[in-house]
Amino acid sequence: xxxxxxxxxxxxxxxxxxxxxxxxxxxxxxxxxxxxxxxxxxxxxxxxxxxxxxxxxxxxxxxxxxxxxxxxxxxxxxxxxxxxxxxxxxxxxxxxxxxxxxxxxxxxxxxxxxxxxxxxxxxxxxxxxxxxxxxxxxxxx
Amino acid sequence: xxxxxxxxxxxxxxxxxxxxxxxxxxxxxxxxxxxxxxxxxxxxxxxxxxxxxxxxxxxxxxxxxxxxxxxxxxxxxxxxxxxxxxxxxxxxxxxxxxxxxxxxxxxxxxxxxxxxxxxxxxxxxxxxxxxxxxxxxxxxxxxxxxxxxxxxxxxxxxxxxxxxxxxxxxxxxxxxxxxxxxxxxxxxxxxxxxxxxxxxxxxxxxxxxxxxxxxxxxxxxxxxxxxxxxxxxxxxxxxxxxxxxxxxxxxxxxxxxxxxxxxxxxxxxxxxxxxxxxxxxxxxxxxxxxxxxxxxxxxxxxxxxxxxxxxxxxxxxxxxxxxxxxxxxxxxxxxxxxxxxxxxxxxxxxxxxxxxxxxxxxxxxxxxxxxxxxxxxxxxxxxxxxxxxxxxxxxxxxxxxxxxxxxxxxxxxxxxxxxxxxxxxxxxxxxxxxxxxxxxxxxxxxxxxxxxxxxxxxxxxxxxxxxxxxxxxxxxxxxxxxxxxxxxxxxxxxxxxxxxxxxxxxxxxxxxxxxxxxxxxxxxxxxxxxxxxxxxxxxxxxxxxxxxxxxxxxxxxxxxxxxxxxxxxxxxxxxxxxxxxxxxxxxxxxxxxxxxxxxxxxxxxxxxxxxxxxxxxxxxxxxxxxxxxxxxxxxxxxxxxxxxxxxxxxxxxxxxxxxxxxxxxxxxxxxxxxxxxxxxxxxxxxxxxxxxxxxxxxxxxxxxxxxxxxxxxxxxxxxxxxxxxxxxxxxxxxxxxxxxxxxxxxxxxxxxxxxxxxxxxxxxxxxxxxxxxxxxxxxxxxxxxxxxxxxxxxxxxxxxxxxxxxxxxxxxxxxxxxxxxxxxxxxxxxxxxxxxxxxxxxx
Numbered sequence: 001x002x003x004x005x006x007x008x009x010x011x012x013x014x015x016x017x018x019x020x021x022x023x024x025x026x027x028x029x030x031x032x033x034x035x036x037x038x039x040x041x042x043x044x045x046x047x048x049x050x051x052x053x054x055x056x057x058x059x060x061x062x063x064x065x066x067x068x069x070x071x072x073x074x075x076x077x078x079x080x081x082x083x084x085x086x087x088x089x090x091x092x093x094x095x096x097x098x099x100x101x102x103x104x105x106x107x108x109x110x111x112x113x114x115x116x117x118x119x120x121x122x123x124x125x126x127x128x129x130x131x132x133x134x135x136x137x138x139x140x141x
Numbered sequence: 142x143x144x145x146x147x148x149x150x151x152x153x154x155x156x157x158x159x160x161x162x163x164x165x166x167x168x169x170x171x172x173x174x175x176x177x178x179x180x181x182x183x184x185x186x187x188x189x190x191x192x193x194x195x196x197x198x199x200x201x202x203x204x205x206x207x208x209x210x211x212x213x214x215x216x217x218x219x220x221x222x223x224x225x226x227x228x229x230x231x232x233x234x235x236x237x238x239x240x241x242x243x244x245x246x247x248x249x250x251x252x253x254x255x256x257x258x259x260x261x262x263x264x265x266x267x268x269x270x271x272x273x274x275x276x277x278x279x280x281x282x283x284x285x286x287x288x289x290x291x292x293x294x295x296x297x298x299x300x301x302x303x304x305x306x307x308x309x310x311x312x313x314x315x316x317x318x319x320x321x322x323x324x325x326x327x328x329x330x331x332x333x334x335x336x337x338x339x340x341x342x343x344x345x346x347x348x349x350x351x352x353x354x355x356x357x358x359x360x361x362x363x364x365x366x367x368x369x370x371x372x373x374x375x376x377x378x379x380x381x382x383x384x385x386x387x388x389x390x391x392x393x394x395x396x397x398x399x400x401x402x403x404x405x406x407x408x409x410x411x412x413x414x415x416x417x418x419x420x421x422x423x424x425x426x427x428x429x430x431x432x433x434x435x436x437x438x439x440x441x442x443x444x445x446x447x448x449x450x451x452x453x454x455x456x457x458x459x460x461x462x463x464x465x466x467x468x469x470x471x472x473x474x475x476x477x478x479x480x481x482x483x484x485x486x487x488x489x490x491x492x493x494x495x496x497x498x499x500x501x502x503x504x505x506x507x508x509x510x511x512x513x514x515x516x517x518x519x520x521x522x523x524x525x526x527x528x529x530x531x532x533x534x535x536x537x538x539x540x541x542x543x544x545x546x547x548x549x550x551x552x553x554x555x556x557x558x559x560x561x562x563x564x565x566x567x568x569x570x571x572x573x574x575x576x577x578x579x580x581x582x583x584x585x586x587x588x589x590x591x592x593x594x595x596x597x598x599x600x601x602x603x604x605x606x607x608x609x610x611x612x613x614x615x616x617x618x619x620x621x622x623x624x625x626x627x628x629x630x631x632x633x634x635x636x637x638x639x640x641x642x643x644x645x646x647x648x649x650x651x652x653x654x655x656x657x658x659x660x661x662x663x664x665x666x667x668x669x670x671x672x673x674x675x676x677x678x679x680x681x682x683x684x685x686x687x688x689x690x691x692x693x694x695x696x697x698x699x700x701x702x703x704x705x706x707x708x709x710x711x712x713x714x715x716x717x718x719x720x721x722x723x724x725x726x727x728x729x730x731x732x733x734x735x736x737x738x739x740x741x742x743x744x745x746x747x748x749x750x751x752x753x754x755x756x757x758x759x760x761x762x763x764x765x766x767x768x769x770x771x772x773x774x775x776x777x778x779x780x781x782x783x784x785x786x787x788x789x790x791x792x793x794x795x796x797x798x799x800x801x802x803x804x805x806x807x808x809x810x811x812x813x814x815x816x817x818x819x820x821x822x823x824x825x826x827x828x829x830x831x832x833x834x835x836x837x838x839x840x841x842x843x844x845x846x847x848x849x850x851x852x853x854x855x856x857x858x859x860x861x862x863x864x865x866x867x868x869x870x871x872x873x874x875x876x877x878x879x880x881x882x883x884x885x886x887x888x889x890x891x892x893x894x895x896x897x898x899x900x901x902x903x904x905x906x907x908x909x910x911x912x913x914x915x916x917x918x919x920x921x922x923x924x925x926x927x928x929x930x931x932x933x934x935x936x937x938x939x940x941x942x943x944x945x946x947x948x949x950x951x952x953x954x955x956x957x958x959x960x961x962x963x964x965x966x967x968x969x970x971x972x973x974x975x976x977x978x979x980x981x982x983x984x
Contacts, residue, residue, distance in 0.1 A: 034719075037719065041436070045436065045437070045439075045440035048440060048441070048444070049440060049443060049444065052444040052462055052463075052466060053444075055459075055462050056447070056459045056462055056463070059456050059458040059459040059462070060455065060456060060459050060832070061828070061832055063456045063458065063459075064456070064832055064833075070458070074458075105334070105336055105720065105721075106336075106720050106722075108336070108338060109336035109337055109338050109719060109720050109721075112336075112337060112338035112429060113337065113338075113719070115429050116429050116432055116433055116436070119429065119430060119433045120433045120436055120437060123433070123437055123472070123473075124437070124440070127441070127465070127466070127469045130465050130469065131461075131462050131465040131466065133465075134458065134461035134462070134465065135458070135461075137461075
């Protein structure tokens with residue numbers, strides 16, 4: 001939608017402080033894309049939420065439904081979500097680096113998001129790992 | 142911040158922002174300050190009522206085998222007390238505080254959707270009144286604030302429970318509206334320069350809390366509506382005899398219930414962060430870590446619902462995940478506590494009354510947090526489950542962690558609201574009475590819980606030897622009540638006789654300190670440009686050697702253009718959600734009766750269900766939809782006035798916004814979140830009931846016809862594609878989308894007809910078995926969405942037939958919304974089809 005509004009004819013006709021090319025720069029003059037920023041801020045949290053709800057659903061529905069591969073499924077899910085949260089941490093570190101010298105408020109904000117993402121995603125990676133530990137306990141007959 | 146300007150211009154500007162005088166003004170009010178005060182005052186009245194009920198319960202428990210009241214009255218009181226405090230006091234008060242303080246703090250003139258705020262207030266008020274009307278019928282609800290089924294089902298609970306369900310549903314709608322309001326205001330209406338990293342911590346906490354409201358309240362709304370379906374129409378969601386499940390209610394309720402605690406707690410931590418920073422006169426330590434803790438808490442709080450259900454016999458493997466999550470959330474809270482200590486460390490904080498409450502919060506909340514970690518451990522929870530230990534724990538968390546910061550906020554921001562300072566001595570008396578009274582009331586409950594006193598039981602035998610503890614607890618509760626009375630006296634006294642507060646009585650660093658006390662109705666005559674996290678303390682200009690920032694010059698120009706302008710319509714600056722750069726001039730709504738009438742219509746519909754008067758239900762819904770349409774329908778004349786105002790030229794910013802620049806686009810995105818979580822809750826119900834059913838569909842049930850289902854729902858998918866193409870077509874020609882919109886509209890109407898026929902011709906009754914109930918409700922939900930999509934498409938079709946130049950951008954925005962809604966509807970239809978027709982064949 002952002003791109004839609006940039007391309008729009010009327011947006012260019014408006015006597016705008018940011019003429020068409022710089023409207024784009026207002027929205028996109030960040031060292032990383034907005035999707036990267038969103039992944040950096042929310043990736044670990046979403047991975048954790050998917051892990052928790054998924055692992056619970058597999059445990060609840062799988063055990064009561066008599067499914068035999070409950071533990072394997074949970075471990076696969078845990079590994080996938082650990083990877084996702086880890087990837088979000090690495091992407092956040094990249095965002096932090098990409099912000100560079102932080103001479104500009106926009107790049108400072110991106111650097112802040114990067115720092116925030118590194119810590120948040122690292123915490124979620126640890127939580128996912130901690131929540132996977134009981135699975136090994138329950139693997140023991 | 143409000144520099145002098147031409148008196149005539151100022152008078153015109155002031156007149157534009159004032160509501161009409163008298164009753165009309167009262168009912169049409171949409172200003173954030175007035176509505177914020179109404180929210181706070183109303184919620185404090187409910188707080189007093191809830192507190193009075195608590196005192197009655199404490200009198201009953203003061204001595205063993207007391208006959209002050211019977212078990213039924215006790216059940217009713219603890220139900221009404223809990224429900225009032227959780228739904229009618231804590232969250233609405235914080236919503237009111239956010240409405241009042243947030244725009245002042247982030248440099249906006251108002252909130253994003255003023256009429257939605259008014260609708261939220263009226264819905265909340267009517268919901269609360271319906272709630273309390275149960276006393277008039279002599280049958281208050283008695284199934285607890287959590288309303289566990291089957292106790293709250295039609296077999297056990299009377300009319301009072303219907304009051305509870307319907308009142309609560311209205312309050313949830315109010316909460317959802319407030320959540321959307323808060324999130325969009327913070328994301329879009331921050332002052333220029335207020336990037337994410339410069340946002341006050343209070344705004345961070347409200348942002349996360351608002352997002353949580355969107356996801357949590359929608360699930361509770363679904364749960365309460367399903368309960369009412371069971372109660373009023375004989376459906377079987379929660380009736381185990383007919384394939385339903387009582388545990389399903391607990392899952393749905395606690396999926397809302399636990400985040401609810403954090404929805405209250407997070408803004409409270411925002412208040413504490415603000416007050417600690419002001420008291421220490423230094424920026425908050427570890428700001429990024431605190432922001433991280435707030436975000437983590439928001440996420441993790443959605444993964445704790447099961448720890449309320451440890452004793453329900455769930456698989457231990459599942460419990461272990463939730464125990465781990467319950468322990469982890471302590472880490473996030475701990476980070477905030479350490480950050481506050483680090484901020485205060487070495488400073489010389491002034492021991493003002495608000496700060497005393499913050500210190501009280503530290504003591505009480507840390508104690509409540511410790512017991513929270515204890516009950517997160519499954520075996521420990523099994524020992525103390527449903528005892529007074531749990532009562533002590535959650536009161537330490539909620540009173541210690543939320544009510545103390547709320548009292549701190551009252552003392553801190555009341556001078557801003559009234560322009561008068563409160564009495565320091567009375568304030569201290571109020572604090573100490575509350576602090577001592579609170580600990581006397583609730584600390585002994587830990588011990589009573591260990592000694593075996595069960596909660597929700599109206600009396601106890603003398604042999605238990607806990608009469609002394611209970612007496613102390615009762616005395617403490619009256620001391621606390623006295624503390625509240627002192628606060629109220631101080632408050633009322635200060636409004637009449639308090640000394641003038643001045644603009645910034647606490648020397649705060651946030652933008653609210655730059656306003657006069659009380660602030661003007663429009664808050665900021667000239668939108669401020671922010672250059673640091675504490676704008677009133679930080680550098681107001683560039684530091685020597687710092688490169689000149691291009692965007693500051695641009696922000697200054699935009700801000701100057703909005704100085705006491707526009708005078709013909711209400712507007713504020715819209716900024717980018719991440720960087721805080723100005724992105725447009727956001728038009729704000731004028732006073733209107735429509736929000737009140739829409740809320741009345743909705744309440745009428747709910748009362749119709751309550752009274753089983755099924756004529757009132759459609760009448761109320763028609764009224765509500767009509768007035769909502771009236772309030773949302775754009776006026777071409779208004780667009781023309783905005784378009785021709787010249788403000789775009791002066792400010793250098795577009796004044797008619799679309800896409801991600803516009804607040805309403807973000808509001809629509811929030812609605813997608815609400816619809817998504819509501820449908821997810823319905824799908825969860827379907828699979829959960831299936832899990833416990835012996836056979837799904839039950840034997841002797843005629844199967845659904847997949848071909849018919851596909852033919853019924855296919856038009857919706859085609860309509861969504863047509864609406865999307867219409868949106869694209871508008872770029873090429875102003876009248877381009879008419880045909881495509883006509884096609885989309887016709888397809889949606891076709892779906893309405895086919896889906897209604899499918900619903901009517903279902904080969905089973907929704908009353909016979911939970912399968913029938915689940916299928917019926919899923920199809921009905923898609924039908925309801927389809928109905929709204931048809932209305933939106935029809936409205937867009939009418940508007941697109943005649944497009945003036947100034948209507949193009951608003952029409953494009955409307956088509957963006959319509960297209961987004963059509964996609965949501967098509968997606969929900971496709972998912973429902975897959976679940977109802979394909980899943981039983983594949984699984």
